[in-house]
Amino acid sequence: MDSSPDRDLVERTRRGEVDAYGELVRRYQTSVFNVCYRMMGEHQEAEDLAQDAFLRGYRRLGTFDAQRPFGPWIRKVAANLCLNSLQKRVPGRLTLDEEHDDPIDVEQPDPALAHERADQSQRLRQALQELPPHYRAVIELRHYQDLSYEEMARTLRVSLSDVKSHLFRARRLLARRLGSR
Amino acid sequence: MHLDDSTLNELLDGRLEGEPARQARHHLRACRDCRDRRDQLQDLTASLAMLKETPLRRDLAQPVLARLGPKPAPVFLGWVTGFEAVGATALATYLWPRVAEAVTPVVNTLVPAAVTLWSSTVSSGLEEVGAQLALEIRSLAYASDLWLRPLTIRSGPTWPLVLALGTAAFLLGVLGNGVLLRSPLRRV
DSSP states (O other), X not given: OOOOOHHHHHHHHHTTOHHHHHHHHHHHHHHHHHHHHHHHOOHHHHHHHHHHHHHHHHHTGGGSOTTSOHHHHHHHHHXXXXXXXXXXXXXXXXXXXXXXXXXXOTTOSOHHHHHHHHHHHHHHHHHHHTSOHHXXXXXXXXXXXXXXXXXXXXXXXXXXXXXXXXXXXXXXXXXXXXXXX | OOOOHHHHHHXXXXXXXXXXXXXXXXXXXXXXXXXXXXXXXXXXXXXXXXXXXXXXXXXXXXXXHHHSOOOOOOHHHHHHHHHHHHXXXXXXXXXXXXXXXXXXXXXXXXXXXXXXXXXXXXXTHHHHHHHHHHHHHHHHHHHHHHHHGGGOOSSSOSXXXXXXXXXXXXXXXXXXXXXXXXXXXXXX
């Protein structure tokens, strides 16, 4: 395990050390995969898109500012890639793993509560999958990547007013769907 | 009058400041409907935050590295290729007068003869083409000789220079191609 800071790994990758990029992939693969999993709802598809995100990140490394942290940047790349993929999907197609991998909290002393939380997570994932692509993207960027409205607008290349309307509608839809289950 | 969605969401996201934020909070204290809507949004935020990370089943680094394109060529490879090209050009320019010297009599003899043979059946105009070709070869040899004249070692034999240029071009070729061939093997 290479303990170099991300910035060094980025610089080494730019100099042609492919293994340095491998270390960056290892560091951020779980978080990038989870971005894709939340947006796509399918484990295999999420894995494939996570790989694609790292490939796109490698090719665009020249445009990345090495002074900034690598993690948030590659997660934004992943979110955009998932959004593109969702927009290309056949409308109305809902893909969701039959069995979700939401881990049961082993630290939770009450097994019933642990199972209830796992069920809750599954319901939430289901509700996320029922949102239109842009709504899923804003929920991902706001709630999981903690981006400001302005950063979301830049990342998704939409206007600030679109970001707001998508986010507010997405939340309303989610709240309604979760409340009715 | 209730708080609109935009105000409520922006208040929750910490984007509402100053007087508008104060007024919204004041309204929330007095309005149960708006409080319920705010609570619903807060519950949603809490639920979203509760979603745990799903573990990855396999390491993605290996498949990602396997799909990466060829390694960017090292900078020095460009220099090697450049030197190689210069060496090969110098060698070819140096040798050209000698080659032309040997080739010209052959061209002068064979081409007109071949053209004469052809022109008897095809066209007499080809004869001029053959003569022109021989002339071009001679003029190129002359230009090359003129360019290299200052470099030519008149007092001694020229073969060491030819040998040195040839060896340099050969070594650069081996080195350059060796690096180029090694590159794909190093891909992960």
